Amino acid sequence: MKLDSISILNFKNIGDERIVLSEGINCFVGDNGAGKTNILDAVHYLSLARSMHTISDKQSMRHGEESFMLDGAFRHDDNRHEQVVCSYTTRGGKMLKRNGKEYDKLSDHVGHFPIVVVSPADTILISDSAEERRRYFNRLISQIDRGYLASLIRYNSALAERNKLLKTNPSEEMLLIYDMMLDGAASAIYRRRKEVVERMLPLVADYYSELSGGRESVGMEYRSELESSPLADLLLSSRRRDFLNEHTTCGIHRDEVVLTIDGYPLRKFGSQGQQKSFLVALKLAEYRILAGHMEERPILLLDDLFDKLDIGRVAHLLRLVGGAMFGQILITDCNKLRLQRTLDEAGVEYKLFNIAEGKIAL
Ligand SMILES: Nc1ncnc2c1ncn2[C@@H]1O[C@H](COP(=O)(O)OP(=O)(O)OP(=O)(O)O)[C@@H](O)[C@H]1O
Numbered sequence: 001m002k003l004d005s006i007s008i009l010n011f012k013n014i015g016d017e018r019i020v021l022s023e024g025i026n027c028f029v030g031d032n033g034a035g036k037t038n039i040l041d042a043v044h045y046l047s048l049a050r051s052m053h054t055i056s057d058k059q060s061m062r063h064g065e066e067s068f069m070l071d072g073a074f075r076h077d078d079n080r081h082e083q084v085v086c087s088y089t090t091r092g093g094k095m096l097k098r099n100g101k102e103y104d105k106l107s108d109h110v111g112h113f114p115i116v117v118v119s120p121a122d123t124i125l126i127s128d129s130a131e132e133r134r135r136y137f138n139r140l141i142s143q144i145d146r147g148y149l150a151s152l153i154r155y156n157s158a159l160a161e162r163n164k165l166l167k168t169n170p171s172e173e174m175l176l177i178y179d180m181m182l183d184g185a186a187s188a189i190y191r192r193r194k195e196v197v198e199r200m201l202p203l204v205a206d207y208y209s210e211l212s213g214g215r216e217s218v219g220m221e222y223r224s225e226l227e228s229s230p231l232a233d234l235l236l237s238s239r240r241r242d243f244l245n246e247h248t249t250c251g252i253h254r255d256e257v258v259l260t261i262d263g264y265p266l267r268k269f270g271s272q273g274q275q276k277s278f279l280v281a282l283k284l285a286e287y288r289i290l291a292g293h294m295e296e297r298p299i300l301l302l303d304d305l306f307d308k309l310d311i312g313r314v315a316h317l318l319r320l321v322g323g324a325m326f327g328q329i330l331i332t333d334c335n336k337l338r339l340q341r342t343l344d345e346a347g348v349e350y351k352l353f354n355i356a357e358g359k360i361a362l
């Protein structure tokens with residue numbers, strides 16, 4: 001997948017710009033607040049119909065304007081051209097068109113224009129609680145398996161109902177119905193999570209090793225209570241505890257993916273640069289999983305390339321993503337000279353854009 005060009009109108013601090021991209025590496029350089037991340041966010045909008053930040057569509061509109069519009073000319077790996085337009089108006093809300101035809105449901109768009117983003121904000125995926133990692137894997141697996149999302153929705157609604165029920169002194173039969181519903185959904189989710197983590201592990205380990213120049217080795221282990229027995233059995237034996245606690249104390253909503261560095265928990269013992277390196281390795285593994293599933297190389301967005309990484313690791317990263325396995329890449333950085341030097345030393349071709357106050361110049 002490639003984005004040949006993008007037009008951006010009244011989106012954040014960008015007034016009216018058209019960018020013609022190269023099909024390899026594209027670099028956006030400029031000072032803090034210039035609008036570099038905003039350009040990546042515009043691409044994110046075209047791919048996933050929403051911002052990569054937790055902000056509303058309205059907040060993405062340039063201050064004082066009543067609408068924004070993004071227009072992207074995409075090209076698939078098999079050379080098919082497609083146009084995606086995403087617009088928002090205060091009156092009419094958000095609209096997404098693919099080749100001139102409006103979607104009924106925005107969610108139908110998701111997955112057809114794959115991207116992978118590495119952004120400084122993603123480090124919470126490594127440093128925060130298990131919930132962040134569950135959310136990450138849920139999002140990833142949903143993209144390659146629609147049935148997974150359906151199981152997740154079934155599981156979560158049965159879980160909410162069961163928790164409500166536990167507060168009301170319910171009959172054993174009633175609970176058993178929910179236990180069965182949870183069990184069916186949970187075993188499908190468990191199998192998928194286990195499989196995906198196992199598939200990603202060697203990729204993550206390899207990428208990490210390349211990024212760090214073999215300095216540390218990392219691991220990733222899926223832990224679930226379902227390893228020992230099916231959820232139905234677990235629910236039965238934890239029933240008394242569940243009554244006392246008035247909520248369900250076992251299940252795949254408590255799964256964890258433990259990340260390690262040289263055998264120790266990365267969250268506690270990894271330095272910031274090591275955690276960031278793991279994040280990059282994880283995202284590159286995600287890239288490979290998505291590319292394999294869709295038979296299309298996603299667009300890779302690397303926001304703030306040097307964030308927490310030393311020059312050596314950035315150089316390794318650039319050599320890695322400059323290879324044939326990866327397609328189009330959009331990179332941002334605030335230090336033009338450092339970026340140019342590192343790219344030149346890595347021996348990769350690139351196109352450079354200068355950004356200042358929302359304006360783009362070659
Ligand atoms: N809705 C909006 N309307 C106008 N300007 C906005 C809007 N939302 C954000 N901005 C402006 O966009 C700028 C931030 O842009 P962006 O995050 O792309 O910067 P950046 O170049 O990535 O900087 P950094 O190097 O610090 O990451 C800020 O100046 C901010 O005020």
Ligand SMILES: [Mg+2]
Nearest residue numbers: 036037303304
């Ligand atoms: Mg930025």
